Amino acid sequence: MWKSIVYKEWLKTRWFAIIYLLLSILAIANLFLKVQHDLTFNEAQKYWYMVVFQNLKYFKHGFFIVLPLLGALTIAVAQYFPETVSKRIKLSYHLPLNENKMLLTMMLYGTICILIISVVTFLLFVGLSFIWFPAEIVTGAAITIAPYFLSGFAVYFLTALMVLEPVWKYRFLYLIVAAIFVPVYFTRVVIGGYLPALPLLTVFTVILSISLLFSGYRFRKGEM
Amino acid sequence: MNAIECKNLTHYYGKKLVYEHLNFNVKEGSILGLLGKNGAGKTTTINILNGFLQPRSGQCLIYGENTQQLSPENKARIGFLIEGHIQYAFMNIHQIERFYSGFYKKWNNEPYWELMAKLKVTPTQKISTMSCGQRSQVALGLILAQDPDLLILDDFSMGLDPGYRRLFIDYLREYAKAKNKTIFTTSHIIQDMERLIDDVLIMDYNRVLAQRDVNEFINEFKQFYFELENLDIDLSNENFVANFEKVHDKVELYTYESEDFVQHYLAANGIAYKNFQKVDMGLEDAFIGLTGKY
Amino acid sequence: MIIAIVGFSIALPRLYRMAFDKPVRAPFIQYSCIEKNFLIIRRSADGIKRETPQGKAFTRDEYEAALPFMYARQLLMDGTMPDSVNGVAIDVHECNNYRSSFRLKPKMIHAPQPVLFPMFESESGRARLELPKDYFRISWRMEFIDAKTNKVNEEKSRLFSAALYHCGFQFPARSIDGLPTTRKSCDEGYIVTDNKNQIFHLKMVKGEPFVNKVNIPSDMTFKTIQCVDNKDKLYYAFLVSSDNNLYVLTQDDYKLVKLEVNDINPDKYEIRIYGDFFNFNVITTGDNFTRSQILNREYKKVDEYSETWTPLEDSREGKIAQVLFPAQLAMTNSDSGYVNFFVSRSKSFGCLLLSLALVVLQFFIIRKRKNKVNHILDFCLVAFTGIFGFIAVNIFPNKFWD
Numbered sequence: 078m079w080k081s082i083v084y085k086e087w088l089k090t091r092w093f094a095i096i097y098l099l100l101s102i103l104a105i106a107n108l109f110l111k112v113q114h115d116l117t118f119n120e121a122q123k124y125w126y127m128v129v130f131q132n133l134k135y136f137k138h139g140f141f142i143v144l145p146l147l148g149a150l151t152i153a154v155a156q157y158f159p160e161t162v163s164k165r166i167k168l169s170y171h172l173p174l175n176e177n178k179m180l181l182t183m184m185l186y187g188t189i190c191i192l193i194i195s196v197v198t199f200l201l202f203v204g205l206s207f208i209w210f211p212a213e214i215v216t217g218a219a220i221t222i223a224p225y226f227l228s229g230f231a232v233y234f235l236t237a238l239m240v241l242e243p244v245w246k247y248r249f250l251y252l253i254v255a256a257i258f259v260p261v262y263f264t265r266v267v268i269g270g271y272l273p274a275l276p277l278l279t280v281f282t283v284i285l286s287i288s289l290l291f292s293g294y295r296f297r298k299g300e301m
Numbered sequence: 302m303n304a305i306e307c308k309n310l311t312h313y314y315g316k317k318l319v320y321e322h323l324n325f326n327v328k329e330g331s332i333l334g335l336l337g338k339n340g341a342g343k344t345t346t347i348n349i350l351n352g353f354l355q356p357r358s359g360q361c362l363i364y365g366e367n368t369q370q371l372s373p374e375n376k377a378r379i380g381f382l383i384e385g386h387i388q389y390a391f392m393n394i395h396q397i398e399r400f401y402s403g404f405y406k407k408w409n410n411e412p413y414w415e416l417m418a419k420l421k422v423t424p425t426q427k428i429s430t431m432s433c434g435q436r437s438q439v440a441l442g443l444i445l446a447q448d449p450d451l452l453i454l455d456d457f458s459m460g461l462d463p464g465y466r467r468l469f470i471d472y473l474r475e476y477a478k479a480k481n482k483t484i485f486t487t488s489h490i491i492q493d494m495e496r497l498i499d500d501v502l503i504m505d506y507n508r509v510l511a512q513r514d515v516n517e518f519i520n521e522f523k524q525f526y527f528e529l530e531n532l533d534i535d536l537s538n539e540n541f542v543a544n545f546e547k548v549h550d551k552v553e554l555y556t557y558e559s560e561d562f563v564q565h566y567l568a569a570n571g572i573a574y575k576n577f578q579k580v581d582m583g584l585e586d587a588f589i590g591l592t593g594k595y
Numbered sequence: 596m597i598i599a600i601v602g603f604s605i606a607l608p609r610l611y612r613m614a615f616d617k618p619v620r621a622p623f624i625q626y627s628c629i630e631k632n633f634l635i636i637r638r639s640a641d642g643i644k645r646e647t648p649q650g651k652a653f654t655r656d657e658y659e660a661a662l663p664f665m666y667a668r669q670l671l672m673d674g675t676m677p678d679s680v681n682g683v684a685i686d687v688h689e690c691n692n693y694r695s696s697f698r699l700k701p702k703m704i705h706a707p708q709p710v711l712f713p714m715f716e717s718e719s720g721r722a723r724l725e726l727p728k729d730y731f732r733i734s735w736r737m738e739f740i741d742a743k744t745n746k747v748n749e750e751k752s753r754l755f756s757a758a759l760y761h762c763g764f765q766f767p768a769r770s771i772d773g774l775p776t777t778r779k780s781c782d783e784g785y786i787v788t789d790n791k792n793q794i795f796h797l798k799m800v801k802g803e804p805f806v807n808k809v810n811i812p813s814d815m816t817f818k819t820i821q822c823v824d825n826k827d828k829l830y831y832a833f834l835v836s837s838d839n840n841l842y843v844l845t846q847d848d849y850k851l852v853k854l855e856v857n858d859i860n861p862d863k864y865e866i867r868i869y870g871d872f873f874n875f876n877v878i879t880t881g882d883n884f885t886r887s888q889i890l891n892r893e894y895k896k897v898d899e900y901s902e903t904w905t906p907l908e909d910s911r912e913g914k915i916a917q918v919l920f921p922a923q924l925a926m927t928n929s930d931s932g933y934v935n936f937f938v939s940r941s942k943s944f945g946c947l948l949l950s951l952a953l954v955v956l957q958f959f960i961i962r963k964r965k966n967k968v969n970h971i972l973d974f975c976l977v978a979f980t981g982i983f984g985f986i987a988v989n990i991f992p993n994k995f996w997d
Contacts, residue, residue: 085392121728207745267707
């Protein structure tokens, strides 16, 4: 039974997920081509100096930073928008399943999709970084890009909440809440500075995950 | 045993009353048609039955369970057709059959593929690109394949051309009677309903106008035609009169009372008339007669 | 809904502060060896005032004349530079050698510290320092990593590790402090604290490791060690111990000399140290005070002066903020270079009153709805989180318990 739900979600999102994955890989390739170029043109020790002491973020190239957010947004819209057109989600609520479990399965599918792509991207990034940089620099970079990936999940959950909400007034209010909370993931800071915030930020992101049950519940009570 | 029981349903949209204290039952194995004008509360009732709306007060039970908290086992026994034959349009007919078959143990895809064979679509054609009639075939085929005990069909004939409509109605009725299925349906096309349903429930704004076996209803609800001499006479408020339509001197009187009763009444009140006749009505005429023409 | 409350507790105070913040300009305190008194510069929206603590005002020229070492260039240009001060003849160039300035903010300590450093060649024979081709780290041993190849230089690593080991160094290093820039007059390497809080002086001379253990009392630990590059070349670094005392580490004989000042807390205060021919001026500045302690060149205290002002929290706007917001959340903090959920709780009771008022208001809002009992959770949230909860509760329609 749950396989069928996953099958449906896959049908909705497969092209978007694949494109997102490809774009991520391209972005990373692009990034490291530039790094390698810069390392050759500047002397390597000067480049390291800029990274270690002058806060150069070598990964701030191209759209690598916003990619997790945009990719998650796209997957969320691809997954949930077809459900709200003509209230098609009624079909899924009518299936012989617990409605909340069904929504959670949909959410888990999306989350796992994004998780796989994020992990692949993150590992690629770290692996390639190790070719040119020592562990200390790579750690600092990893800490700094972690919030961007977390923001992808947060955006996914919030978008699901917004799209599934039946009443427009509340959709707008949720958007305001999202607009206030998402910048938390993007505070400007030196490399490695995000470390103390990461645990709590992860907790908040996980809390967000069940928020779409709220919209689903309201729909089934007949909010127009 | 009642497949559906609704007790004391009351609902408002904001401050506007939809209906109050609505009670009706649908016995297992019977077919009930819900008729009413637009806005009378048909879709509201369907939404309540499927758990998509919480009524202001009252409750509905399907196979003994409150419709607001239907269990998965119960939901497997219910087939639901959404108004407009809404389906997941991003799938094609193979994908959608594969999707739904995973949920229902009793899935039997023979009737589905029989219907699909009659459709002229390519195997990978998405449902969103199909015509209205083709989509309805898909939707109905899926319900038949599910083999549910109770079918809730919201306006099943929408978009179908007459040939298909006739086909479905005959098929549905035979299918339902052969396997003791229960059907709860609404439709705008009332002649179709006449061939299909056992019981009728007619709703108007704020109230139920009739709730009984359809044949009894047609037999008992009568239309009399006569011509008045005195054009000022208005019988709409008499309590035996269900409806009183007058155009110039030509009157259509709708009532449950017998022909004798009406003639007796007219005589007793000194109302002159001529060309009195009883008019045979089909279900549609009866419906219009009961609810009015506007 | 929790997320909404968190989000609002960050956003609303920030908006409020943006609207109402006024800059606080701490007065700048200096000591005049001629006047034997403090001279204070106060900057405000009305202009710059120069005066003594007793209130005697100075013009700009008088002020600069009273601080000959600070404004030597200006006085030379004006031709008013004195030949002698306090009876001591002054050679301008020599005086310059005794000028030094040092600044340390809490943000610099509470931030991710670098763990890779360039080891300069101390005696290269060249006028300018060159950035070396490798960087080192000290973990379980000392390793040099070549920047170009990203590989460890085994030979050099072993050489230096052995040198450290032979001096009794306990790996890994707790901190490495130095001046990793080429813009200094010469290279004196790094001051390294090992795993047992011992202190070593480490540098590279003609390619060979130079390690010297510094004798310090065995239970002493330091909050921070800041290396300096002063012209007088009297000491390598300022050190602040964990009991808030200030020390210098003298050059060449590695003596730890305590300066006669107290309450030097680098975690909370900004510390500035200005040195000239006669004195050291150690200024600590906090949220609501600034304090200047004057020492002579033997590090003995000569004078001291401090001033306080109302901190941001107690100003009128600050007080209103305390009432409005039961707590304020910020992602960054002026004392720290990290990002975290910094919470500052309100100290006033007025916010409790506001919470109660909001609960009553909420009650009015839902008066018309049916099940009041189910809104108890909402009331609790409003009571605890004040205005943030109030907004959040009204944004998220509560239907779960209907």
